[in-house]
Amino acid sequence: MNISPSDKALLISMSSACLLILVFFFLGVKPYDKDLAEEFIEIPVIAEVFPEEQELEEQEMIDTGERLSNQAYDVNKLENESKAFEDDDIRKAIEEKLQQSVQDLNADNDARLKALKEEQEKAAELKKQQIEEEIAAREAKRSEKKVGKSGRSTISYNLIDRTAIELPNPVYTCDAVGKVVINIMVNSAGKIIKKSYNKSSSTSTNGCLIDQAILYLEDAHFNSSSKKEQLGTVTFIFQG
16 A cells, blocks of 8 residues: 555654653653542532423413513503593583583673663663654644634644534633643543643643633533543633
8 A cells, every 4th residue: 555645744743642642641640649638529410400390480480470460550550540530530620610601601691681682672662652652742733623713812622532512712801921721631421520720731820811711611512422531631822
């Protein structure tokens, strides 16, 4: 068998290395010395973990984690419930405030509407009175009839729906002039049953003129009516 030079060099190197190892080994070995104290090296014993014990430990860890998780969940739940209660109280307070505002606004509107209605009623009543006064004035003017006139006096009356059958034209001897209005009350037969001086409508307060006017009405007479009593006026204008 032919060995190449490189193989030879490799074998020589390996043989030299083995020889050196043996020399160093024998040089390092010493005879047993009884005086030397024996040394014991404690080798730690690794306890074998059985599958059942490992499962129990894992289950305990899971239970502990679940308890912690449940505690955390309960804390979050309590916080959420507390926040919900606070939100509910705030919502109720806002609703009560809004309801009170609506009630106040309704009360204010009712008061304004009531005041406006009262003002409208007063205005309507005042307008009604004015219209009634205007109608009464027109009716009085329409019913006032002049029945006689002389060179010295004029007489007229205001008695709605009644006609003067007899109303003497006055001739007086008083040294005065002016208008004298006499209030009269006429019964159903047309007779004057009451007479009185109307100061507010008269322009003269002369006693002679007033007496003459009342005296002339003694013979006055109007047509009959179904009205038991009726009020009216007779106006004398003494021209002088």
